[in-house]
Amino acid sequence: MEIGPLPLHEWKVRKREMIINRIHILLHGIALLALFYYRATTLSRIIKTRQTPIIPYLLIFISELMLSFLWVLHRPSKWRPLKRTTYPQRLPQHQKLPRIDVFICTVDPSKEPSVEVMNTVLSAMALDYPPDKIAVYLSDDGGSYVTFQAMQEAWKFARLWIPFSRKYDLNLRCPEAYFKSAESVYGKNTVRSDFLDEQNEIKKKYDEFKGKLEKNSVNASSSVSRDHPPKIEVINSSTVDSNTEEMPLLVYVAREKRPSHPHHFKAGALNVLIRVSALISNAPYFLVLDCDHYCNDPTSARQAMCFYFDPKISAKLAWVQFPQSFHNMSEHDIYDGRLHYYERILIGLDGLRGPNMAGCNYYMKREVVYGPENIQIDVDLNKLEKFFGLSNEFIKSIYNIINKPNLLRDGKVSDELQEEIEFVASSTYDNQTEWGKEVGYRCFTVVEDGMTSFIFHCKGWISVWVDPARRCFMGSCTTSLNDVLVQQTRWSFGLMQIALSKFSPLIYGPLKMSLLQSMSYGAQTLDPLYVFPFYGLSLVPQICLLSGIPLYPKVSDPFFVVFVFIFLSAQLKFLHDIVSYGDPIRTWLYEQRVWMMKSGSCYIYATLNAFLDKIGLNEANFSLTNKDIDDEQAKRHQKGIYDFQVPAQLLAPLCSLYIVNVAAFFIGIARILCSQNWSEMFIQTFIPLFGIIVNYHLLEGMVFRQDKGRISSYVSLQSIAISTVILACGSLICTY
Ligand SMILES: O=c1ccn([C@@H]2O[C@H](COP(=O)(O)OP(=O)(O)O[C@H]3O[C@H](CO)[C@@H](O)[C@H](O)[C@H]3O)[C@@H](O)[C@H]2O)c(=O)[nH]1
Numbered sequence: 001m002e003i004g005p006l007p008l009h010e011w012k013v014r015k016r017e018m019i020i021n022r023i024h025i026l027l028h029g030i031a032l033l034a035l036f037y038y039r040a041t042t043l044s045r046i047i048k049t050r051q052t053p054i055i056p057y058l059l060i061f062i063s064e065l066m067l068s069f070l071w072v073l074h075r076p077s078k079w080r081p082l083k084r085t086t087y088p089q090r091l092p093q094h095q096k097l098p099r100i101d102v103f104i105c106t107v108d109p110s111k112e113p114s115v116e117v118m119n120t121v122l123s124a125m126a127l128d129y130p131p132d133k134i135a136v137y138l139s140d141d142g143g144s145y146v147t148f149q150a151m152q153e154a155w156k157f158a159r160l161w162i163p164f165s166r167k168y169d170l171n172l173r174c175p176e177a178y179f180k181s182a183e184s185v186y187g188k189n190t191v192r193s194d195f196l197d198e199q200n201e202i203k204k205k206y207d208e209f210k211g212k213l214e215k216n217s218v219n220a221s222s223s224v225s226r227d228h229p230p231k232i233e234v235i236n237s238s239t240v241d242s243n244t245e246e247m248p249l250l251v252y253v254a255r256e257k258r259p260s261h262p263h264h265f266k267a268g269a270l271n272v273l274i275r276v277s278a279l280i281s282n283a284p285y286f287l288v289l290d291c292d293h294y295c296n297d298p299t300s301a302r303q304a305m306c307f308y309f310d311p312k313i314s315a316k317l318a319w320v321q322f323p324q325s326f327h328n329m330s331e332h333d334i335y336d337g338r339l340h341y342y343e344r345i346l347i348g349l350d351g352l353r354g355p356n357m358a359g360c361n362y363y364m365k366r367e368v369v370y371g372p373e374n375i376q377i378d379v380d381l382n383k384l385e386k387f388f389g390l391s392n393e394f395i396k397s398i399y400n401i402i403n404k405p406n407l408l409r410d411g412k413v414s415d416e417l418q419e420e421i422e423f424v425a426s427s428t429y430d431n432q433t434e435w436g437k438e439v440g441y442r443c444f445t446v447v448e449d450g451m452t453s454f455i456f457h458c459k460g461w462i463s464v465w466v467d468p469a470r471r472c473f474m475g476s477c478t479t480s481l482n483d484v485l486v487q488q489t490r491w492s493f494g495l496m497q498i499a500l501s502k503f504s505p506l507i508y509g510p511l512k513m514s515l516l517q518s519m520s521y522g523a524q525t526l527d528p529l530y531v532f533p534f535y536g537l538s539l540v541p542q543i544c545l546l547s548g549i550p551l552y553p554k555v556s557d558p559f560f561v562v563f564v565f566i567f568l569s570a571q572l573k574f575l576h577d578i579v580s581y582g583d584p585i586r587t588w589l590y591e592q593r594v595w596m597m598k599s600g601s602c603y604i605y606a607t608l609n610a611f612l613d614k615i616g617l618n619e620a621n622f623s624l625t626n627k628d629i630d631d632e633q634a635k636r637h638q639k640g641i642y643d644f645q646v647p648a649q650l651l652a653p654l655c656s657l658y659i660v661n662v663a664a665f666f667i668g669i670a671r672i673l674c675s676q677n678w679s680e681m682f683i684q685t686f687i688p689l690f691g692i693i694v695n696y697h698l699l700e701g702m703v704f705r706q707d708k709g710r711i712s713s714y715v716s717l718q719s720i721a722i723s724t725v726i727l728a729c730g731s732l733i734c735t736y
């Protein structure tokens, strides 16, 4: 591929942050060593003298060791943060741009409303890229007629929308977002009256289109099936009129699903999309989108090409990841729906051979998912069939990625081709092949993105993270606590599945990738282990405070400073991360709360289920996040009020911990006032106080709120009972 004299992209290290990060690693690391020294020496003294009980001391020491271990694992993501810029205007002419397939996944129109999904489809069809080089595939895992009919309506509307958005060079091409947004984002020709006339006409058609979809969605949930034959239709080829040259290809794909066959959730859907598209358009690159993540800036494909056209990196470059952004954010991001903590990690990984895939919003090179090592010219057909399955047409397509013409541009799908396409979308096609293992998206976990990126990075591929000022994709974030906890539990469960598999990054990684890179994959997959130190620090010092057992140095002890330093340095660094990412200070509180809610609740179920899964006693499922939010919930989210309509098993652990901390704090204070040994108990009183303040929203939910989103008295009573049991048993155990 040719390039002009000017670079297509540039990158620079975020120097200031890097220096601060590294100094912090050094100082905090030294302080942790001092802490271990203190713990080890005190422990040996306790063992000798038996003055203080050993069990609580050991528990707290183990918690600190685990916290420090996870802290160390997370450091590589702070090592070399980058910033990248692209110059798409310097790309070569249209004819030289490669073709791109777009994959969009949906399942259930009752949770993923058709209007939203079709907006994503339309925005992808309207990408600022030659239309004959784009093919959009919608995978409908529910095999729902609601989605299929919506797709046909979307095609009709696209016939108006795509030419309109191209003619006026609109810089926002998702119709819903376009009509909602202010005039400033309209096309460059806004002043012309013919533009306004046309726009009004299109708006009318859009409203009609939406009306039809809404009418069509009445029985959405009953239209979803887990038992259906494959249904694949190239929508273009069923239209009568011939004026389609301005239109990208649009394909509906419902793979076959049978209750007796595992379908592997989104990974399975993506693998079918890869095979089906290989037989139809076979573009060398594909873009993956979730059904709610529409294209906000139509130039993303060109921005991605800036990297693929750079001969210095193109041979090794597997994917270009854009951030996930959300259009339904509230000013107070109480649930940390923006996932900025995750973005901060990915920026850091960009400096270490690349970020992992974040599920959607990335462009991928097709050959990567096949594995070039599997497709040498001299490999015999039998071996290929073992790898890729029995479709010869598909195997041919692998060798034809770059050269294959867009067969279906103006032709119809022949019967043979239709049969072959349905064959590769059948539920048994994967059986006895390497799909999901050596080829395509790795299937054994519900976080297909994390697992697959880890394997690709192990194979030496690199990836890049691009975060332009204008966000390229916009999705809908979770806006209720229930959805947040359910989603986090699913993610953590999937990550733990990886950690417990033979691909556990800390074992499998170091031989295949750099130590820093495998540490950071290790950090992500082992994150659920925070549950142990979190419970350790939320219970042990508190119970010991009640029983008057000191676990920390006195204020006058020189090691007191070490503990204070570690606490402050961790908190200030956290604050620095947030502020240098451009977020307001209050994010510190919200992220901290979400971290505590995750550690106290989601991680318990995630680790437990992952262990059960490991011994074959748990069946993984993929609980979809709801994209159709009820009004009252949306209002609370906008106002920054927590919505505690959450199943008791997710909420009760948090409330119980809270009650334990409140009890410990007040009884502890009373004790201190009587016995005057405050200096010995200072840190131990501070810990519950910190927890009580940070999690004030729980107190509010249990005691002060009366609205529908409060914590139910059932959960509160249950939590009082649990915390009493914890305190009683804990006090017993902590005397040993
Ligand atoms: O059996 C399934 C289950 C899900 N999906 C699709 O997968 C996408 C993600 O599902 P969603 O319920 O939105 O989950 P999230 O937790 O919001 O998704 C995040 O986390 C997933 C991994 O757990 C990634 O795949 C996603 O890209 C990432 O946005 C959606 O488009 C679904 O329609 C399927 O196609 N088939």
Ligand SMILES: [Mn+2]
Pocket: 290, 292, 475, 476, 625
């Ligand atoms: Mn989602």
